[in-house]
Amino acid sequence: MLVLVRLLSCVVAMVAAAPALAQGDYPTRPVNLVVPFAAGGPTDIVARIVGEHMSRTLKQQFVIENVLGAGGTTASTRVAKSKPDGYSIIMGHMGTHAASVALYPKLGYKPDVDFAPIGLAAGTPVLILSKKDFAPKDLKEFVNYVKANVSKLNMAHAGVGSVSFTTCLLLNSIIGVKPTSVPYSGTGPALTALIAGQVDYMCDQIVNVVQQIEAGQIKAYAIGTRERSPVLPNVPTASEAGLPEFQASAWNALFAPQGTPQPIVDRLAGALDQALSDPGVRKRLLELGSVLPDQAGRGPKALGALVKSEVERWTKVIQAAGPLE
């Protein structure tokens, strides 16, 4: 009898220790890193750069999965509802984890409640862009031209809820226009269409477009930040170019589903922190025009606070812009 009791208590102790053991060993298999937009776009680019370094730190592969649809909210809903075990995480952004709240009254998740923030990966200023032979020469001309020709113009974006949609919603509401909007599964394919001249203008995150601007494949009218970007010194800020209300800077950040054990969140946050301190990763992200978070801006706490303040900011902007169509 005594042997049986001992045996039983041993089993109970082993079962109780199992999750702790599993967490301590985490990760023991590849981590699924969901990108809520098409391959080749800004979110995909940032995810691949930091994911590759995190996989080296944690000694497990980070497998990128592009889950498309509904401006990134399809993927975000899926990750919010997935098992909180650290094997399914998402590279979200200012759209999926802030603007979507006001854009989708029936959004299937609450960015600040249904996710465990891991950390900010990169700040990504937003630019006003057009096809290369768009007539206006500068932003003042752009505003007048778009006003006068809006019924003929197409604006590309990555779906309602995306950064490109939300920031051009801000732009259009400042100008007072509603062009035809053309959705793509990400600004990777939207940029291809802009380069081909199939659409007229777009608002996009800097990491997607530096090379194309420099090569003259597209035009950049302004950047929505206070200062010019060091990688695009010839592109004026929106304030310099006469549209100070266009303040549009996005960000990409990693999230796990809410309920992910703290030691796992900490491991992921630590690996992200190491990636952001790595000279090679920094160089690549900076060359693409990212703004890298300093130590205070990194980690779960800072990201949790950012999500709250961004939901507030973009809700106001979206409500002020009025009905979408």
Ligand code: ASP
């Ligand atoms: N950042 C998205 C992408 O990776 C698009 C968007 O939010 O505008 O394609």
